[in-house]
Amino acid sequence: MNPFMKISQVMRLAYKKHILIPAFNVAYLPMLKPISDALSECNTIGIIEVSRPDIMNFGAKSIEAVAAEYEKFANEKFCFLHLDHVPVIDENFTDVDWEQWIKNGIELGYDSVMIDGSRLSFEENIRITATVVEMAHRNGVCVEAELGSVLGHENKKLPPYEEIFEKKIGFTQPEEAKIFVEKTNVDWLSVSVGSIHGAISGAAKNQKKICARIDIKHLAEINQKTSIPLVLHGGSGIQVDCIKEAIKNGITKINIGTEIRQAYEQVMESDQKIAEKMVKKAVMGIIDSYQIYNSADVLLT
Numbered sequence: 001m002n003p004f005m006k007i008s009q010v011m012r013l014a015y016k017k018h019i020l021i022p023a024f025n026v027a028y029l030p031m032l033k034p035i036s037d038a039l040s041e042c043n044t045i046g047i048i049e050v051s052r053p054d055i056m057n058f059g060a061k062s063i064e065a066v067a068a069e070y071e072k073f074a075n076e077k078f079c080f081l082h083l084d085h086v087p088v089i090d091e092n093f094t095d096v097d098w099e100q101w102i103k104n105g106i107e108l109g110y111d112s113v114m115i116d117g118s119r120l121s122f123e124e125n126i127r128i129t130a131t132v133v134e135m136a137h138r139n140g141v142c143v144e145a146e147l148g149s150v151l152g153h154e155n156k157k158l159p160p161y162e163e164i165f166e167k168k169i170g171f172t173q174p175e176e177a178k179i180f181v182e183k184t185n186v187d188w189l190s191v192s193v194g195s196i197h198g199a200i201s202g203a204a205k206n207q208k209k210i211c212a213r214i215d216i217k218h219l220a221e222i223n224q225k226t227s228i229p230l231v232l233h234g235g236s237g238i239q240v241d242c243i244k245e246a247i248k249n250g251i252t253k254i255n256i257g258t259e260i261r262q263a264y265e266q267v268m269e270s271d272q273k274i275a276e277k278m279v280k281k282a283v284m285g286i287i288d289s290y291q292i293y294n295s296a297d298v299l300l301t
Contacts, residue, residue, distance in 0.1 A: 007080045007111040008142050008187060010045060010299050015229040015252045019298060020243075020290050023047035023082060023231075024283060025257035026066055028059035030272065031264055033073040034280035040075040042287045043294045047112075047253065048074060051085035052101065058261065063101070067108040078296060080111040082144075084255065085233075088128055089119040102132055105141075112142035114190070118149050122176060129184040137185075144253075147180050148172030148192030150233045161212065165194055171218060178225035188229035188253065193219045193246075195234035212238050214246050223250030231255070240289045247290075256286060 014021050024035045024046060032048060039046045048070060054060040063083060070081050083105035088098050098115060105113045115132040117125035129145040136143045149170030159169065172191040181189060194214045212234065223230060229252035232243075243254065263282040268275040287293060 006140075007047075010080075011142070011188060011229045011252055013299055014045075014295075015250070017298060018247050019295050020247050020251075020292050021045060021047060021253045021295075022283075022286060022290065022292070023049050023084070023253050023255045024260055025054055025084065025255060026050045026060055026069075027054045027257065027261040028264060028268065029061060029065060029069050030268075030276055031260065031279050032066065032069045034276045035260070035283050036074045036079055038280045038283035038287065039078040042284060042292075043078070043296045044287050044292050045078055045295050045299045047080045047082045049082035049084040049255070051083075051114075051257075052087065052090070052096070053085060054257075063105055063108060063110075067110070077300075081109070083110045083113040084144075085114055085116050087116040087119065088125075093119070098128070098132075102135060106136060106139050110141065112136075112144060112187070114144040114146070116146045116190075118146040122180075126180055126183050129180070129186055133185050133187075142187040144188050144190060144231055145180070145184065145186045146190040146192075146233070147177055150190070150192045150195055161196065164196070165213065165215070168215070168218070171215070172222055174218075174221040174225045177222045181226045181228055186228070188231055189226060190231040190233050191219070191222055193222070193232070195232055195238060214238065214242050216242075216245050216249055219246055219251070220249045226250070229253060243290065259286070 011021065026032045026048060035048055050060050050063060050066040055062060060066055086098050086101045087096050090096050102113050102115060113136055115129055117128050133143045170192045172193065177189065194212055196212045230250040231253040232246060232251045233255045260279050260282045263278040264275045267278060
């Protein structure tokens with residue numbers, strides 16, 4: 001657990017001040033140190049996270065392995081550790097032992113955990129999320145949940161992106177978001193407002209990601225109804241100006257996976273050190289794009 005600060009306090013302050021907290025997925029264990037080094041050198045607060053797909057489809061190995069790597073290399077003045085995307089039903093539409101994953105994350109000292117009940121009914125998503133919130137809050141751990149469906153992880157072909165955006169396929173409904181937050185007491189909420197996950201299987205995982213955008217008006221309605229930090233999954237590839245507008249309308253945490261994973265994979269087999277440098281360069285580029293250098297000076301006061 002981070003000895004310098006509480007993730008709940010930092011997220012609420014970032015939400016209030018419209019400051020982005022970038023969250024970087026560790027798809028391979030050697031990516032963790034360069035992510036932390038970049039945050040430290042830029043004096044920027046960020047989140048290091050690992051998802052179940054990172055473990056099942058890439059080289060993160062296990063949540064225990066990531067926690068151990070974090071303990072060895074992370075500068076906890078600038079970063080938190082988050083257990084990302086624990087689904088109740090995964091992208092293959094099979095049941096997951098989500099309760100054991102969440103318990104393990106809490107016991108290992110993760111600062112926050114995410115339960116993804118987005119493939120459940122609205123009522124069942126509320127029930128399971130509320131259960132996780134109770135488990136986590138007893139141990140001082142924050143909870144992220146998902147309402148709506150950020151597409152891209154499913155092992156099937158997506159509709160054309162323009163169709164997804166125009167028809168608002170999978171979008172989070174503002175009134176449902178209000179009810180969900182009230183009934184679960186979740187700390188922050190992942191919403192679907194136009195972003196797309198990068199592919200995690202097949203040939204598509206190496207392809208350039210779809211250039212998505214955000215429905216700012218729809219996002220603003222959700223923000224007005226919930227008044228908690230909102231999370232954007234599938235943040236890689238969205239235009240910076242669009243992200244900046246989203247931050248003004250409630251987005252506080254953005255998950256970035258595909259961009260830094262592909263930077264690492266390009267050279268990981270030929271030169272490990274260069275691969276790590278590529279990750280660090282990519283992270284610093286993201287920090288520069290969103291102009292969040294020295295965010296620690298504001299968020300740690």
